[in-house]
Amino acid sequence: IDRMTKFMSEEYSSIGRAIHELSNNATMLVEDSRKAVASFINAKHSDEIVFTKSATESINMVSTAFGRTMQPGDEIITTEVEHHSNYIPWHLQRKFSKSVIKFLKLDKQHQININELESLITERTKIIAITHLSNTTGQVIDIKRVCEVAHKHNIAVAVDGTQGAPHMKVDVQDLDCDFYSMSGHKMYGPSGIGILYAKKKWID
Numbered sequence: 001i002d003r004m005t006k007f008m009s010e011e012y013s014s015i016g017r018a019i020h021e022l023s024n025n026a027t028m029l030v031e032d033s034r035k036a037v038a039s040f041i042n043a044k045h046s047d048e049i050v051f052t053k054s055a056t057e058s059i060n061m062v063s064t065a066f067g068r069t070m071q072p073g074d075e076i077i078t079t080e081v082e083h084h085s086n087y088i089p090w091h092l093q094r095k096f097s098k099s100v101i102k103f104l105k106l107d108k109q110h111q112i113n114i115n116e117l118e119s120l121i122t123e124r125t126k127i128i129a130i131t132h133l134s135n136t137t138g139q140v141i142d143i144k145r146v147c148e149v150a151h152k153h154n155i156a157v158a159v160d161g162t163q164g165a166p167h168m169k170v171d172v173q174d175l176d177c178d179f180y181s182m183s184g185h186k187m188y189g190p191s192g193i194g195i196l197y198a199k200k201k202w203i204d
Helices: 002-011 020-041 056-065 088-097 114-120 141-154
Strands: 051-054 074-077 100-104 125-131 155-160 179-183 194-198
Touching: 051 056, 051 141, 051 179, 056 088, 056 125, 056 155, 056 179, 056 194, 074 088, 074 194, 100 114, 114 141, 125 141, 141 155
Parallel strands: 074 100, 074 125, 125 155, 155 179
Antiparallel strands: 051 194, 179 194
């Protein structure tokens, strides 16, 4: 709160839109924040960090980008334990592109069995959208394993890290995920802040 108050009262200016001192300094503060987030999740490059309004917007950015390139019959894999924020955006793209959503289902112990992932993958599978830590069951998904299976088939992996990032150490290079979405307010930050990590090849 003190840091935000100091910025609003003493340092506020437009970001990246002017060359005067206040704007320059504010822009550098944002870039410092980007580096801090990159360090927090061990991103390889600070420009792999995109600031958004929310984790939901981060997921929507990925789903829209992929959805607009999908052909009828292309496939999205997700699970039965996703938060609405990681289901509705893909549902909308299914409607837009006539793509297909497949689900990793809950077993009798209300857990997702990652070993069943391979059986859902076909040559039409384009992306896997999956939570890191379920907000309904508490299950921690083995994202590293998901990425190993997916990348063997050249499939991208978009992780909803809204619950994962506040509760466990996240190393996106070790996980090898393509996208990782986070929310500021879930980590005791301000509302209206989201983060999208995207591998540099996707940023480019």
